[in-house]
Amino acid sequence: MAMPAPDPRILSRAPQIVAALRAVLPGDAVISDPEETRAYECDALTAYRCAPLAVVLPRSTAEVAAAMRVCHELGVPVVPRGAGTSLAGGALPTADSVVIGTMRLRDMLEIDTENRFIRVQTGVTNLSVSAELEPLGFFYAPDPSSQLACTIAGNIAMNSGGAHCLKYGVTTNNLMGATVVLTTGEVIELGGPEMGAAGLDLLGLFCGSEGQLGIVTEAILRILPRPEGARPVLIGFNDAEVAGECVARIIRSGVLPVAIEYMDEPCLRAVEAFAHAGYPKCAAVLVVEVEGSPEEIAFQLGRIREIADALDPVEFRESRNADEAAAIWKGRKSAFGAMGRLGDYICLDGTVPVGKLPYTLKMIGELSRQHGLEVANVFHAGDGNMHPLILFNANTPGDLERAEAFGADILRLCVEVGGCLTGEHGVGIEKRDLMSTQYAPDDLAIQMQVKDVFDPQWLLNPAKVFPLAASRPHRERAAAE
């Protein structure tokens, strides 16, 4: 993925830019030593690396605003960063940019169980929000796999989901309000602790905008009472397409599990070798979790059993206690770690209508043979959010490019069957040039015109989301002004 060359006029002014940031921020909030900025050279898409000109780590909305104001006045690109867990290169710096990190914005500001919200600074991790709420009997629903590390700021920027978003929705369904720092340093408030929104829904627009419009420093999140209990079941099938059919039938039946996770045979092999989870040897395994009162759980599991039995599963394993439940989840939760042991991989994030899962899985297998690269599928099946992992060898010249070409074919396939390039990872740099597959030129143009409103200089998170060719006129106009 080509990144644009850094602007030499900015690089040559690096000392003045750092001095201007130091003039308005505490001493330890500005990092410019190349030894230290290197820690920010990439996110979880590690194939791409580039250290920024400087890194700023503010502790308040006012400090974020001060840093943004300096960058705006000096015309310096800004790369917003949460915990750097993006799999799409959403937080990849350019050499002429200042990274503004939210990780020190770590205060829990207010909990209101009566009105069911929590107000936080956005540098708190996703998991710490639910941990904070646990003693009160509440939780925050979106739960990305990286929840131990990833921040609410990143979750909002990418509209993150997670295993449980089938029942509870993704970030945009659970975000009630936000404090946003615009590129000028101006601070605006969007939404609030109630359901309404008068005028245009800018909160929804910000959610998933990948740092293109501003930096969210505080958020009001919807919280939910913890269910009485939850129970997973494991269902194994000898045919991957039949497993896909089982997912479609569960969804169609109206039972609403909190999670339906899918693992195919290559994934199961890796997981068994790594985690010894005791999964059956078969073509595909589903982990389905339901929750509620004991009566509700029993009722839902009964329906799921009926649906599965009609499809002749290899195994239908219920968990009778917490240990058995943990054993069922163990394999799924270790899947990404297990795949990492097999070698390098890129993790995709296409979404397809649930009814198209069987066909899409079959076609991915065919593409795998065509490209000569192995693929493993482990994903949130209930909402059609696929995560094919393409295995390659980073030390073999040309292998990354082949893997990327294979990945692009899979994402084009997702769009063809009526799906979307991304479910929860965002576009970042990874899918930037595929946006033209999803959108007609006019559709993209109007998205970029909305960006023009919030970021007229095109300084925020450069070279992400929009194809470079399509965004050139906007960037050139910005530069000329």
Place this chain on the structure above:
Amino acid sequence: MAMPAPDPRILSRAPQIVAALRAVLPGDAVISDPEETRAYECDALTAYRCAPLAVVLPRSTAEVAAAMRVCHELGVPVVPRGAGTSLAGGALPTADSVVIGTMRLRDMLEIDTENRFIRVQTGVTNLSVSAELEPLGFFYAPDPSSQLACTIAGNIAMNSGGAHCLKYGVTTNNLMGATVVLTTGEVIELGGPEMGAAGLDLLGLFCGSEGQLGIVTEAILRILPRPEGARPVLIGFNDAEVAGECVARIIRSGVLPVAIEYMDEPCLRAVEAFAHAGYPKCAAVLVVEVEGSPEEIAFQLGRIREIADALDPVEFRESRNADEAAAIWKGRKSAFGAMGRLGDYICLDGTVPVGKLPYTLKMIGELSRQHGLEVANVFHAGDGNMHPLILFNANTPGDLERAEAFGADILRLCVEVGGCLTGEHGVGIEKRDLMSTQYAPDDLAIQMQVKDVFDPQWLLNPAKVFPLAASRPHRERAAAE
């Protein structure tokens, strides 16, 4: 509510404008006879009336696009209209505008139960969508009180809710995709039949944009399997604030009814006189409906009974069959008709955090005494969406203005307690000038800059949503270009 004077340069060109529309549309699609255009002079906010220059009733996206193109080229304002059921004056024409109505866009295009969506032209009524789905065992969740008449186009423009949105969310939570005609006549597609959205979430931005950005001609709506059963209960209290407390406790407990409806004493009196629903004589009545399997219903009703009993209700009436259930809903469903018999009223639409309901109800009572006008409260309590009805006499000079002043005070109160000007009716002309209460000038400015992108000439739905004073620079710049 002042409307701007019509542009004499447009009025003088009326014959040419009508001729240009007739040149691109079928003969019966353009109405310009003043006898006929009068039918479009107002919506459900009948205190304001103004017949448009012409009315266009297209039958396809292409015809909507053709009409928009003509208006754009000739610089004529466009007022989009669904069924005209807006309570906020969202479809009020100006004398120099062309109304583009969606009511002939009436095709059901596609039903896909496997992927759980229906694709419709947006002139279909809300109720007809669920009627179409009923034989298949599915339904479309948002259910505004006007669902017999109101169209999906209007629902999307206003982000409509309804009694059941407590459980299922409002329109934005159930809208998956849209075909939009922009002011230039250009047609774009937003979203699609899957959960993801790459790039900026323009679909969310369009939902609730009140015809300020374009006209939605086709929509993909999420459909849900019908629950096995549903059962309402009626709970009466001798104290209105205690009824509010009961709502807050139900929400806090984690039970999720599909609806919690609230009626206060003035409303109950009117309803009894009109519908003889047999409601208890008391300070406030809640109608709470739960749904699911018989076991789930029994479980949820048990919890609600415990919560209510602790607050010493006057009555807790369960329904044991369909007739008793209908009797419980009868009063609530006739509330607006019953109030209409008492005289003229305006129906407000503020939203407050649920925990603030008791305080807000008390303050509305005090404001009622101050303004010397009676108010009745009937609303969706579960999500804090209030609908105070202010009674006045349209034949008494100055009474409408007093009622509007009282209404403005109530909406300011909603904003003060952390709420919002509108839950589901939209801003329209009614709350246009109150937007400055909800938003700081910078917040409003950026909303209007987003409008600039989609409607650079400010032709779409003029004089709605944004305060006239605040929008003047945008409109003047548009006129100068």
